[in-house]
Amino acid sequence: MARGSARVREEGVRFVSEGRRLRLAAPAKINLVLDLLGSREDGYTEIATVYQTVELADEVTVSVAEGPDRTVIEAEGLDLPPERNLAWRAAEVYRRAAGWSGGIRIALRKRIPEGAGLGGGSSDAAAVLVALEELAGRRLGKEALRRLASRLGADVPFLLEGGLAIGRGRGDELEPLPDWPRPLPVVLARLGPPLSTAEVYARARLTPRRDPPKIQRFLDQLRAAPRRLPPVGNMLFGPAAELRPAIRRLVQRLAEAGGRAAMTGSGSAVFGLFAAEEEAAAAARALAAAEPEAWVCLTRTLPRGGRARAGGA
Known part of the structure; x- marks a missing residue:
């Protein structure tokens, strides 16, 4: 909803479940603090950051069905081959780890600007992991899901649950912090x-x-x-x-x-x-x-x- 200007948008989040389909909000993140601490042997930069999720969110709908082991993605406003889309990769990583059989369809409705440092692609991937774990009857568990998220990207583990947290290492070694007394x-x-x-x-x-x-x-x-x-x-x-x-x-x-x-x-x-x-x-x-x-x-x-x-x- 606009406030005072048609170009100022206010966004909220939704989570809808319908049978074998889940529609989730994939919230954006901001880095309240981001410190660079040096280079790592794996080529990444050692960081210390404070993450915070916000209500601005993409909408991710995940549907599953019996049939061929195939993942299909529909991304409104994105023109990427499926294998370059982090949400598609999240589904494939989960499929292999959980021994999933059948079809997976992902529909993305993008609201988070791409390439802005707001974690849109990472949050979409986290939402796919959360949705598939729910649809599979919590087949893997939280720790296994976190390890899968870390393989997909440094921000993805945080975006599984969001809130306010410290991220160390690549950003995937997390320490949750108490939430603010009220939303800011x-x-x-x-x-x-x-x-x-x-x-x-x-x-x-x-x-x-x-x-x-x-x-x-x-x-x-x-x-x-x-x-x-x-x-x-x-x-x-x-x-x-x-x-x-x-x-x-x-x-x-x-x-x-x-x-x-x-x-x-x-x-x-x-x-x-x-x-x-x-x-x-x-x-x-x-x-x-x-x-x-x-x-x-x-x-x-x-x-x-x-x-x-x-x-x-």
């Missing part, structure tokens, strides 16, 4: 096409790190004053803003509007975390007016396990 309003914004994750990380490796890791400051304030907004930050912000100067401008506008503002993931989306709904709504309207080409979305934080049911069991 969040303004998301993006201007321009996706950034190359590889290019942003490559530039970060060449950039001297002037800032100390931010995660400890975040955690210290969260524990000392859980009702106050803790500081946010992202060590990839500088390298990404060099490639896309508009990122810096969007973050500055949200910060000036009173939000705790930073970039999420490797960009190009940014967020502002606010204490009050009215303040966030005003910031979203002002940003949409000041940046008429930008995508702007007003949403809220989600608690752990936040997939609200909207239909039958």
